[in-house]
Amino acid sequence: MTETRTLPADSAIDRIFGPVIQPQTWINMLYLLISFPLGVATFVVLVTMFSAGFGLLPVFVGVFILWFALLVVNVLSDLYRSLVNATLGTDIPARAPAAQISGSVFQRMMATVKQPGTLKRVVYLFVMFPIGIVSLVLVMTLLPLSVMLLTLPLTYTFLGVTVGMSRVTTFDEAIYLCCFGAVFTLLSVHVLNSWAAVCRRFARSMLG
16 A cells, blocks of 8 residues: 655654644643642642641651651652653653551651652652642643634634734734734644643652
């Protein structure tokens, strides 16, 4: 059978325009949107627990709160690992199971603290708060603006779009901005994919 494809799979055309129609692009955007509420919830939980733990250290109860906080960190990091693997296409291996310690409570506490990657997991979960904010700002700024520009020839008469100091009042102006919107949309897709790649590499380095 004759091969009808005229461009190689890794051609410049595919690299530039391909991401717009690739499902992974839209899965990346879904991850970026999800990361904001997850980041906020994680930050609130961890700040509350660690603040209470360190604040109550003088009465010794804080030790147990901090231990519980580290156990929560392990659970949350497993959740993030599963999410990143499912959406961003990573293959981060599961966290090694904690060694079974049959000694005293304090020995079990120290075993939790000494688990490989504990500090990296704590840092990752806290950093997910600003990452979630950046992700939300990028998606909710670039995508709506792209859609608005692309649909301007159909909506300029009732949206009242203003560019600079003048309002778009003619079909020619709307078409011009629509063409600009096509370029802007393409750039936006690449920016969002690049940011998702940064999130992917960060997760792999901190949770792997």
